[in-house]
Amino acid sequence: MSDLTHLTIAGALKGLENKDFTAKELTQAHITASEAAKDLNCYVTETYDLALAQAANSDERRAAGNAGALDGIPLAIKDLFCTKGVQTTACSHILEGFVPQYESTVTANLFADGVVMLGKANLDEFAMGSSNTTSYFGNCINPWKTSDGADRTPGGSSGGSASAVAARIAMGATGTDTGGSIRQPASFCGISGIKPTYGRCSRWGTVAFASSLDQAGCFARTVEDNALILRSMAGHDPKDSTSADRPVPDFLSALSGDVKGLKIGIPKEYRVDGMPKDIEALWEQGIEWLKDGGAEIVDVSLPHTKYALPTYYIIAPAEASSNLARYDGVRYGLRAAEHENLNEMYKKTRGEGFGDEIKRRIMIGTYVLSAGYYDAYYIKAQKVRRLISDDFTKAYEQCDVLLAPTAPSSAFVIGENEDDPVKMYLNDVFTVPASMAGLPAMSVPGGLDSQGLPLGLQIIGRAWDEETVFKVARSIERAANFTALPQTLIKKAA
Amino acid sequence: MSIDKETVVKVARLACLDMSEDELARVGPQINGILKWMEQLNEVDTEGVEPLANVVNIDLKLRADEVTDGDCSKAVLANAPEETQGFFVVPKVVEQEG
Numbered sequence: 001m002s003d004l005t006h007l008t009i010a011g012a013l014k015g016l017e018n019k020d021f022t023a024k025e026l027t028q029a030h031i032t033a034s035e036a037a038k039d040l041n042c043y044v045t046e047t048y049d050l051a052l053a054q055a056a057n058s059d060e061r062r063a064a065g066n067a068g069a070l071d072g073i074p075l076a077i078k079d080l081f082c083t084k085g086v087q088t089t090a091c092s093h094i095l096e097g098f099v100p101q102y103e104s105t106v107t108a109n110l111f112a113d114g115v116v117m118l119g120k121a122n123l124d125e126f127a128m129g130s131s132n133t134t135s136y137f138g139n140c141i142n143p144w145k146t147s148d149g150a151d152r153t154p155g156g157s158s159g160g161s162a163s164a165v166a167a168r169i170a171m172g173a174t175g176t177d178t179g180g181s182i183r184q185p186a187s188f189c190g191i192s193g194i195k196p197t198y199g200r201c202s203r204w205g206t207v208a209f210a211s212s213l214d215q216a217g218c219f220a221r222t223v224e225d226n227a228l229i230l231r232s233m234a235g236h237d238p239k240d241s242t243s244a245d246r247p248v249p250d251f252l253s254a255l256s257g258d259v260k261g262l263k264i265g266i267p268k269e270y271r272v273d274g275m276p277k278d279i280e281a282l283w284e285q286g287i288e289w290l291k292d293g294g295a296e297i298v299d300v301s302l303p304h305t306k307y308a309l310p311t312y313y314i315i316a317p318a319e320a321s322s323n324l325a326r327y328d329g330v331r332y333g334l335r336a337a338e339h340e341n342l343n344e345m346y347k348k349t350r351g352e353g354f355g356d357e358i359k360r361r362i363m364i365g366t367y368v369l370s371a372g373y374y375d376a377y378y379i380k381a382q383k384v385r386r387l388i389s390d391d392f393t394k395a396y397e398q399c400d401v402l403l404a405p406t407a408p409s410s411a412f413v414i415g416e417n418e419d420d421p422v423k424m425y426l427n428d429v430f431t432v433p434a435s436m437a438g439l440p441a442m443s444v445p446g447g448l449d450s451q452g453l454p455l456g457l458q459i460i461g462r463a464w465d466e467e468t469v470f471k472v473a474r475s476i477e478r479a480a481n482f483t484a485l486p487q488t489l490i491k492k493a494a
Numbered sequence: 495m496s497i498d499k500e501t502v503v504k505v506a507r508l509a510c511l512d513m514s515e516d517e518l519a520r521v522g523p524q525i526n527g528i529l530k531w532m533e534q535l536n537e538v539d540t541e542g543v544e545p546l547a548n549v550v551n552i553d554l555k556l557r558a559d560e561v562t563d564g565d566c567s568k569a570v571l572a573n574a575p576e577e578t579q580g581f582f583v584v585p586k587v588v589e590q591e592g
Contacts, residue, residue: 097573099573199550242552244550245555307537307538310531310534310535313528314532330575330582331574333575335575335576342584344512345584351511354511363502363511364529366508367505370508380540383543383544385545389546422528
């Protein structure tokens with residue numbers, strides 16, 4: 001039975017269709033595996049009963065010949081997506097106990113295609129973090145370890161999603177990516193993850209962090225499985241005016257093509273000082289793989305790359321400070337017990353309900369939006385954002401996609417980089433620029449570093465061109481043939 | 495630019511955050527560090543550059559001005575910390591003159 005948890009989604013769909021096993025058996029296998037991997041703290045809310053009921057319905061649909069595109073596939077859902085009748089917290093104390101009365105468009109789309117939900121996955125509080133250490137419900141642990149045995153971060157903010165997929169307790173997962181929150185955890189956990197073009201998936205019903213950057217995406221262990229999940233998630237939604245009214249391409253058909261003749265841009269500004277040798281070597285290896293596949297390598301320049309991080313850390317907190325103004329103890333979530341009057345209730349509720357990183361970002365956001373500083377910080381950042389976006393437009397005159405590392409390190413030990421917020425922010429150095437420009441970007445595992453930890457390669461595409469991103473990612477996946485398993489899984493099997 | 499303690503207190507008030515003296519003392523230098531790091535943007539010449547707010551150039555759509563929702567006050571109130579007779583309850587706002 002445990003073999004079922006090692007299947008790909010595409011493989012499981014075939015097995016279900018062939019009646020090799022039922023959706024109920026597939027779901028039960030993942031629940032059993034989840035129970036055995038509780039120490040990873042991937043799920044903040046387990047929905048096993050719901051999952052088994054959904055699986056039973058799925059089996060009935062399949063028997064009746066009405067199976068959807070992902071019917072019976074058990075996924076983890078990041079606890080940032082509102083799920084009707086199931087607690088949704090954004091991993092914040094301030095939303096503890098919040099039970100949405102509506103379904104987010106992304107999860108509604110997935111359920112319409114037959115997806116089974118195993119649980120709500122851990123994340124950094126309000127998706128603000130790069131290590132899943134700001135969650136009110138405790139750290140999530142990466143199943144990958146080195147010989148020191150220390151607990152490592154799965155990355156963030158979608159740490160629970162990535163860890164669950166890597167640990168084979170979910171076949172795939174939803175995530176959201178504001179500055180790298182899908183790609184960096186995918187890299188740290190040795191799986192694939194894609195952030196599509198801004199506007200590809202509806203943001204309706206997803207707890208907001210920074211609205212001009214937030215974009216839903218997914219994780220899976222193969223590129224093909226990502227294409228399957230994304231196809232179900234994506235699409236226009238009248239309830240989100242920034243969701244794109246354009247047809248969702250058949251991402252799967254892009255996977256069969258080769259990269260012959262494609263122009264792969266290598267941005268020279270991503271060769272940062274102090275980049276670990278293993279990451280530099282993997283990048284070179286990725287270039288060689290694509291060359292061998294018949295692609296042409298082009299050196300390109302994105303001159304404003306070094307300004308992307310400080311720009312992001314003005315714009316994202318500014319939008320967050322505005323979005324998080326809604327948490328006031330009146331309509332949902334926490335209300336502070338002791339207060340003398342309305343204003344004090346607001347202040348105490350927010351003071352008690354938000355964690356340190358959230359308060360820090362709300363303060364930064366409030367400051368850069370306040371009278372006298374709005375032009376100097378916020379407008380200035382929006383102008384630099386245009387220059388960053390223009391850099392990509394110019395680069396795509398010379399190439400079809402960009403290839404770069406996903407993150408500047410492999411998974412670090414939990415507790416590292418906590419002493420200085422800026423140090424933690426530097427984790428996003430390679431992922432933030434594409435976010436600033438709203439571009440689709442995917443991380444695929446390329447290999448292991450000298451410590452035996454996975455490293456990802458990042459493919460950044462033109463807006464609305466996820467197909468080329470998938471095609472190049474599939475090509476790298478084929479060449480890399482990444483079959484390594486997390487040490488915690490190997491130990492269990494032994 | 496470095497912000498002083500007074501400004502940190504003011505920002506916390508604007509953001510409606512109740513923070514202890516300890517918290518303010520800790521967060522002040524962190525915010526200063528972050529703002530200092532952001533100052534590198536001053537190196538960038540942005541003369542004549544239009545600020546970018548909407549990254550994918552989608553024109554915001556308008557829909558017909560019709561009622562599409564409603565009659566769901568129970569659902570709206572379902573998560574309220576305190577509610578009564580179809581209303582959210584908050585601490586008294588207007589004091590009665592004595």
